[in-house]
Amino acid sequence: AQSVAQPEDQVNVAEGNPLTVKCTYSVSGNPYLFWYVQYPNRGLQFLLKYITGDNLVKGSYGFEAEFNKSQTSFHLKKPSALVSDSALYFCAVRGYQNNLFFGTGTRLTVIP
């Protein structure tokens, strides 16, 4: 069965420092992986996805994610955090048919 795990409920980082939000996955077959962001009282916004190809995927707002098959991970990264990056981040994996299975979310707080 497909699933993703986000081991950290909360990540705090100082403004200007690099940030990492962790995600590990479990799938049968090739994984299709996604990151979404949710700002307060809003729906989810798509950030980036990995389908195939280069292990480093670039997305919106300067975010990128690194696909690591041997570690079954898909960590979200940004070289320099902004206060406006503070939000709830969800990792997801494609499941059966066209469904997505979401992680439990990681709240990122960027401290000025």
Added chain:
Amino acid sequence: DVKVTQSSRYLVKRTGEKVFLECVQDMDHENMFWYRQDPGLGLRLIYFSYDVKMKEKGDIPEGYSVSREKKERFSLILESASTNQTSMYLCASSTPAAATYEQYFGPGTRLTVT
């Protein structure tokens, strides 16, 4: 840009009431989804639909039903609302034609059942 709209941002209902949550998408997407979001649990799939008049149960369908009479509209129905259905409800759509499987979300409806 894909636009997914939900009929209400905030809704307060009483226990036992029948509740309708409406979702409309404007991109002619075949697939539509209803999730509920609870702290610490992430998003859980309630129902989804791949075409008009088609529906499939997700992971937590109990206490819910859905209706899809038109391609652009997907309704979630709480037949008899209960306090444990207090949650944020998110609708999403996607198209298999893109072969990317990413979903586009509405702004959510925060439902409180008292």
